[in-house]
Amino acid sequence: MVYEIKKYGENILKQIAKEVDPSEIDDEFRKFLDDMVETMYETDGIGLAAPQIGVSKRIFVCDDGNGVVRKIINPIVVPLTEETQEFEEGCLSVPGIYKKVERPKRVMIKYLNENGEEIEEIAENLLAVVVQHENDHLDGILFVEKISPMAKRLIAKKLANMKKETKRIKEENE
Ligand SMILES: [Zn+2]
Known part of the structure; x- marks a missing residue:
């Protein structure tokens, strides 16, 4: 299932998402993660966070560009270097x-995967950007x-227009 992407101007994009209770991680939850991945690929993204599809939970999925998909729950991201990269x-x-x-060029990321296992990884370059x-x-x-x-x-006007458009569409659908 492909979800609709929430656009700039939607309140949920500005909210702090809630931690996932590890007991929530079951088959239904994994189906939701698969749908997030499907949505990410369908929209040509390399990363997608749950708030972007209207779910305010600490979950995101990403593809590091080599076809490796990560399903990341309750992440903690810590920079490992003061060296930065521009992307x-x-x-x-x-x-x-x-x-x-x-952003920092190298970060440590600690998270739960789709099986509720604790994973710790070092992310560099593009993966560091996405994470x-x-x-x-x-x-x-x-x-x-x-x-x-x-x-x-330079983009202030574009963003203001995008916000207006998001609001207009929302009102139309109400
Ligand atoms: Zn984004």
Whole structure:
């Protein structure tokens, strides 16, 4: 099942998502994770966080670009270096906008996988970008809040219009 992506202007994208109780991780939950992966591929994303499909829980899925899919529950992300990298990011919830974001180059990520097992991994390069971008979604933060002030000014109007459009569609559907 492919979910509809919540767009910029939706309140849920600004909320802090709730921890998953490990006892929730059952077959039905794993089906939900599979649907998240399906939605991510269908929309050509390399990462998708649960709030982006309207579920305010600390879950995201990602593909590191090598076809390895991770289903990540209750992540804790810790930078391992002060060295940063700049990467042009985009977001399924903020369509049509691509801007450079500076983030730590290497992070440690601790999480529960789809079987409830505790995993600890080091993420570098593109995977580090995706993991941090998706983890931000769980704290209600979008990449457009992390770009340079200059870039922010350049997209301010686009974002304002996107917000209006999201509101209009929402009102139409009510
Ligand atoms: Zn995103």
